[in-house]
Every structure is written in structure tokens, then in C-alpha cells.
Amino acid sequence: MSAAEEVVTEAPAVEAVPKRAMTLGYGTSLVVLAALILTPLFVKNFVIFQMTMLLIYGLAVLALNILTGGSGQFSLGQSAFYAIGAYTTAILMEHFNVNYALTLPVAGVICFGAGFLFGQPALRLSGIYLALATFALALAMPQLLKLGFLEHWTGGVQGLVVTKPDAPFGLPLSQDMWLYYFTLAVSIGIYIASVNLLRSRSGRALMSIRDNEIAASAMGVNVALYKTLAFGVSAGITGIAGGLGAIAVQFVAPDGYTITLAISLFVGMVVGGVGWLPGSIVGSAFIIFVPNIAEGISKGLSGAVFGVLLFLVIYLVPHGARQVALVAQQLTAKLKRN
Amino acid sequence: MTQAQLAQGHAPLLAVRDVSVVFGGIIALNGVSFDMHQGQILGLIGPNGAGKTTLFNCLSRLYQPSSGDILMEGVSILTRPPHKIAEIGIGRTFQNVALFPNLSVLDNVRVGTHARTSSDIISDSLKLAWIRRTEASVNKKVHEILDYLDLEDVAHSIVSGLPFGTQKRVELARALAADPKILLLDEPAGGLNHEEVYVLGDLVRKIRDERRITVLLVEHHMGMVMSTADHVVALNFGRKLAEGTPSQVQADPDVIKAYLGSKDQ
Ligand SMILES: Nc1ncnc2c1ncn2[C@@H]1O[C@H](COP(=O)(O)OP(=O)(O)O)[C@@H](O)[C@H]1O
Numbered sequence: 108m109s110a111a112e113e114v115v116t117e118a119p120a121v122e123a124v125p126k127r128a129m130t131l132g133y134g135t136s137l138v139v140l141a142a143l144i145l146t147p148l149f150v151k152n153f154v155i156f157q158m159t160m161l162l163i164y165g166l167a168v169l170a171l172n173i174l175t176g177g178s179g180q181f182s183l184g185q186s187a188f189y190a191i192g193a194y195t196t197a198i199l200m201e202h203f204n205v206n207y208a209l210t211l212p213v214a215g216v217i218c219f220g221a222g223f224l225f226g227q228p229a230l231r232l233s234g235i236y237l238a239l240a241t242f243a244l245a246l247a248m249p250q251l252l253k254l255g256f257l258e259h260w261t262g263g264v265q266g267l268v269v270t271k272p273d274a275p276f277g278l279p280l281s282q283d284m285w286l287y288y289f290t291l292a293v294s295i296g297i298y299i300a301s302v303n304l305l306r307s308r309s310g311r312a313l314m315s316i317r318d319n320e321i322a323a324s325a326m327g328v329n330v331a332l333y334k335t336l337a338f339g340v341s342a343g344i345t346g347i348a349g350g351l352g353a354i355a356v357q358f359v360a361p362d363g364y365t366i367t368l369a370i371s372l373f374v375g376m377v378v379g380g381v382g383w384l385p386g387s388i389v390g391s392a393f394i395i396f397v398p399n400i401a402e403g404i405s406k407g408l409s410g411a412v413f414g415v416l417l418f419l420v421i422y423l424v425p426h427g428a429r430q431v432a433l434v435a436q437q438l439t440a441k442l443k444r445n
Numbered sequence: 446m447t448q449a450q451l452a453q454g455h456a457p458l459l460a461v462r463d464v465s466v467v468f469g470g471i472i473a474l475n476g477v478s479f480d481m482h483q484g485q486i487l488g489l490i491g492p493n494g495a496g497k498t499t500l501f502n503c504l505s506r507l508y509q510p511s512s513g514d515i516l517m518e519g520v521s522i523l524t525r526p527p528h529k530i531a532e533i534g535i536g537r538t539f540q541n542v543a544l545f546p547n548l549s550v551l552d553n554v555r556v557g558t559h560a561r562t563s564s565d566i567i568s569d570s571l572k573l574a575w576i577r578r579t580e581a582s583v584n585k586k587v588h589e590i591l592d593y594l595d596l597e598d599v600a601h602s603i604v605s606g607l608p609f610g611t612q613k614r615v616e617l618a619r620a621l622a623a624d625p626k627i628l629l630l631d632e633p634a635g636g637l638n639h640e641e642v643y644v645l646g647d648l649v650r651k652i653r654d655e656r657r658i659t660v661l662l663v664e665h666h667m668g669m670v671m672s673t674a675d676h677v678v679a680l681n682f683g684r685k686l687a688e689g690t691p692s693q694v695q696a697d698p699d700v701i702k703a704y705l706g707s708k709d710q
């Protein structure tokens with residue numbers, strides 16, 4: 108009995124390290140999940156709204172993480188896919204009366220297509236050139252959304268107002284609370300699917316491309332196909348995040364989706380740890396809350412304060428939250444041993 | 446042996462026909478031809494710059510020959526893209542180890558099975574039952590190979606932290622995971638010490654004997670090629686200098702001259 112127990116407790120210690128390289132252990136996941144489920148019960152509606160945004164930006168950072176951390180491709184154009192998703196949801200809800208939940212898969216599929224197509228020319232570019240091409244996409248998107256002949260659908264410069272949904276089945280939840288739990292369910296689903304994807308044959312193909320394209324292709328990996336698929340998947344998830352964002356903010360307008368958003372998501376990815384999926388939510392928290400903190404420190408110099416804080420984080424923990432988590436893991440292991 | 450079996454045995458598994466490769470002004474390969482037969486270990490030797498790696502890169506479809514043809518089981522490979530070479534049974538290692546440095550040994554070898562398995566991103570994301578079955582069989586095969594090459598102890602290690610000799614074995618494991626008919630080894634002894642080189646030679650023969658894999662061995666360590674290969678082709682300045690049994694090639698005056706004329710051996 109005790110021998111069997113020993114085997115059970117000993118076994119994961121060997122297995123655990125590499126398997127967790129991209130994800131969290133079960134224990135930690137459960138704690139995080141419990142916190143995400145329980146916190147809204149004790150806070151004000153505005154905080155619940157902020158938590159919804161935390162999840163939404165977390166999804167967008169996760170999407171970028173799959174692209175950059177997974178396949179090694181850079182993007183400063185994620186705001187464009189976020190915008191396409193947001194407008195898809197807004198247009199379907201407001202012009203066609205489609206149920207908000209049903210607009211999300213549509214936004215995902217449309218953005219997957221857009222990302223996959225964008226990935227084709229991007230195949231010829233690498234590193235900083237790819238970053239520049241995606242940057243151009245981000246610059247163009249707000250102007251494309253203002254185009255006159257699309258105005259009937261997009262609302263032009265004014266944008267569109269989106270109706271916030273009520274909780275279904277007469278559940279006694281506020282709109283904010285319901286939307287939070289809805290977003291949480293979508294986020295958990297996407298997170299689990301992303302973890303599955305990165306641990307699968309496709310995920311290994313992506314990472315092999317990131318590490319060595321020539322060797323990957325000698326192993327039979329269709330480099331062009333997987334690179335464009337990575338763009339598609341990343342754009343698809345970003346589009347779903349955009350759709351959720353439109354519902355949460357109850358408004359879409361071209362100037363909500365500028366290059367600033369794309370850069371924020373990039374910052375979120377770096378702060379969370381490139382290639383470490385759970386870090387996405389930490390990165391998201393950074394880009395949502397640190398600007399507020401910076402503003403609290405100095406209204407006039409909030410940008411500069413944000414810059415200094417960002418610099419400190421990058422300087423102290425260049426691998427972001429992933430590094431902090433690793434150190435914490437080692438510390439608890441040490442404490443347990445003593 | 447019946448006539449048919451004889452004919453089978455004599456049809457080359459891989460035929461290199463009059464292959465030339467030109468880079469700008471440099472003729473890296475100049476009308477090279479030779480055949481490889483099932484079960485052979487063919488040693489390809491030649492001083493630095495002779496064109497050995499260039500020939501490998503033609504076989505992997507990384508370089509396009511300017512003329513000539515390469516036939517695998519009688520069919521030209523020159524219309525295939527590089528990622529469709531593994532599936533016809535040509536596997537390789539690289540002269541300067543080309544592993545996936547941030548992946549574990551297990552994952553590196555798992556990528557080796559890519560050409561022998563199939564999946565799509567939806568099924569992978571949902572971890573459907575058939576994906577779980579494929580993964581189980583991949584894991585079984587990968588562990589068998591890790592065991593075969595004595596790599597189980599480092600299975601979970603990230604490869605970039607491993608010693609060079611171990612990384613070379615991981616690369617071999619990755620190549621074996623694709624069930625190749627022909628294994629191309631580009632200077633596998635490079636960076637190994639004297640004893641390791643002969644252990645490796647034995648391993649190459651063992652792989653040929655036990656896994657029935659034909660081997661094209663590029664080496665500039667003469668001793669290893671002569672003790673491991675059944676048949677040797679010598680290149681110099683992109684041309685075939687000599688071909689025959691190890692002792693024939695070793696005694697060839699042109700080969701002796703080429704090797705004496707170059708500092709490295
Ligand atoms: N990609 C390339 N571009 C230009 N020249 C090359 C390239 N690859 C190889 N060469 C040249 O081709 C010749 C043969 O090189 P290589 O095949 O690497 O020789 P070996 O592997 O026998 O040492 C050398 O002169 C080398 O400089």
C-alpha cells in the first residue's frame with residue numbers, strides 16, 4: 108500500500124517538467140479556475156466588467172502566443188483580426204438579429220479565413236519583415252472600416268452600438284455577471300483546445316518549424332501549410348475575442364482597433380512569457396491594469412510611467428510570468444523538501 | 446534464388462544519374478552517378494568541399510540539380526517538394542546537427558513520425574478518439590526507438606542542453622522514427638572521439654542488419670568508412686574519382702593523391 112502510494116507520488120516528478128513547459132499543472136489550474144469562478148460573486152459590476160475584459164484580452168494574447176510562441180512568426184497586426192471579429196459580431200447582431208452566442212463561431216471562421224489568406228504572402232517574409240507587413244495591416248484596418256461604401260454596414264466613423272444580452276432562462280444574474288461567465292466558458296474551451304493543439308502532432312509540427320524549418324521539412328512537415336494554419340488559428344481566436352469584446356463594450360468603432368491595440372497585445376505576450384499559454388492572462392492583466400496604475404502615479408506622465416514599469420519587468424524577468432512561475436515552483440519544491 | 450528475386454536484388458533502390466549542381470561559378474557536383482542497393486551501406490568519401498553535402502541536399506530536395514536525375518525505386522524524386530521526401534522512405538541526419546533545440550528528446554523523435562501519421566487541427570484541438578489512438582502508437586514507437594538507441598534516460602530533457610554526441614543519437618532516433626528505407630548520414634562521426642567513432646560504426650551496421658535500412662554514409666573519417674561500408678564512392682571536386690569495395694578504393698592511386706593533397710583526413 109505505502110509502496111504503491113510512493114510510486115504514485117514519485118511518478119509525476121519525472122514526467123511533470125517538460126509536459127508543463129507550455130501549461131500549468133492540474134493543482135494550479137484548479138486554483139486559478141476557482142478564483143475566476145468565485146471572485147465575481149464578491150465584487151462590484153465594474154470590476155466584473157474589467158474581469159470580462161481580462162479574459163477577452165487574455166484570449167487575444169493567447170492567440171498571438173500560438174502564432175509567435177508556437178510557430179515562431181511575429182505579428183503586429185492582431186488588432187486587424189480583432190476588429191474583423193468585433194465588426195462581424197456587431198453587424199450580425201444589429202443588422203441581422205443573430206443571437207450573440209452564434210455570432211462568435213462566425214467571427215472565428217471569418218477571421219480564420221482572413222488570417223489564413225494573410226498568411227500566404229506572409230510566407231515569403233520572416234522576422235522583422237513579417238512584423239512590418241502585419242504592422243501595415245494594423246495601420247490599414249481602421250481606415251478600411253471607415254470606407255464609404257461599407258458605411259451602411261459598419262456605421263462608418265460613428266461605428267455601431269451593440270445590445271448587451273440578458274442572462275438566459277430567467278437566471279438571476281446581472282448582464283455583466285452573465286456575460287462574464289459566458290466569456291469564462293468560451294475562454295476555458297479555447298484554452299483547453301489550444302493546449303491540446305500545441306501538444307498534438309500539429310502543435311509539434313508548428314514548434315519544429317519555429318526551431319528549424321529545414322529539419323522540419325525533412326521530417327515531412329509542410330512548412331508553408333502549417334505556417335498559414337498558425338496564422339489562421341491565431342486570427343480565428345483573436346476574432347472570437349474581438350466579438351466578445353464588442354458585446355462587452357457594447358460598441359464598435361474604427362478607432363477602437365488601432366495599432367495601439369496590436370502593440371498592447373504584443374506587450375501582453377512578452378510580459379506573460381512567449382510560448383507559455385497560462386501567461387496570457389497575466390499579460391492581459393498587465394495591459395489592462397498597469398496603464399491605470401501608471402495614471403494613478405502621474406496623470407500627465409502616465410505613458411512614461413507605463414514605459415518605465417514595462418522596462419522594469421522586461422529587465423527583471425525577461426521571460427515574463429513564465430519565469431516567475433518557474434522560480435515559484437522551485438521555491439515551493441524546496442520548501443516541501445525541508 | 447529465382448530469376449525474379451535476382452532481378453529484384455539488382456534493381457537499385459536509389460539511382461543517382463549524372464547529377465550536376467552549379468552554384469554561381471562553382472561546379473559543386475559534376476556528372477556524378479552511382480547506384481545503391483537494398484541492404485547496402487554505401488560510404489561516400491572525399492575531402493572537404495568535394496560535394497558530399499551538396500549531393501545529400503539534392504536527395505533531400507533542398508538543392509535542385511542543374512542536370513541529371515535521382516530515382517528512388519525507379520521513380521524520379523525531382524518533382525517532389527522537400528516535405529514529400531520522408532514519405533517515400535528517405536531519411537537523413539545533418540552534418541551540423543539540426544534538431545529542434547527547444548523541444549524535448551521525446552518531441553524531437555515524435556516529429557520524426559510526422560510523415561507516417563496524419564491529423565488535422567480540428568481533431569487535434571478536440572483530442573478526438575482517433576487522435577488519442579494515433580498518439581498512443583506514436584509513443585509506443587518512439588519509446589521503442591529511444592530504448593534501441595539508449596536514450597530513455599534523457600527522454601524528457603530539452604535537446605539544446607545535451608552533449609553533442611547525445612544530440613547526434615537523438616537525430617538518428619528522429620530519422621529512424623520515420624521508418625526510412627534509406628538513411629542518409631552526413632558525417633555522423635564528426636566531433637566524436639576515436640572510441641565513439643567505432644561504436645557508431647557498429648551501430649550503423651546493427652541498424653542495417655536489424656532494421657533492414659539501407660545506409661548512405663558520408664564520412665571523412667576514412668577508418669570508419671572502411672570498416673563500416675560494403676561499397677565506397679569517392680568524390681573530389683564534384684567528380685566521382687573511384688568506386689568499389691573499401692579496399693579497392695583505398696588502394697586507388699587517384700584517391701590516395703586526393704587525400705594526400707588535402708590536409709584533413
Ligand atoms: N549553398 C551553396 N552556395 C554556394 N556554394 C555552395 C553551396 N553549398 C555548397 N557549395 C559549394 O559546393 C562545394 C561542395 O560543398 P559541400 O557539398 O558542402 O562539400 P562536402 O560536404 O563534400 O565537404 C564547395 O565548394 C562549397 O563551397
Ligand SMILES: [Mg+2]
Pocket residue numbers: 497498499540
Ligand atoms: Mg559536408
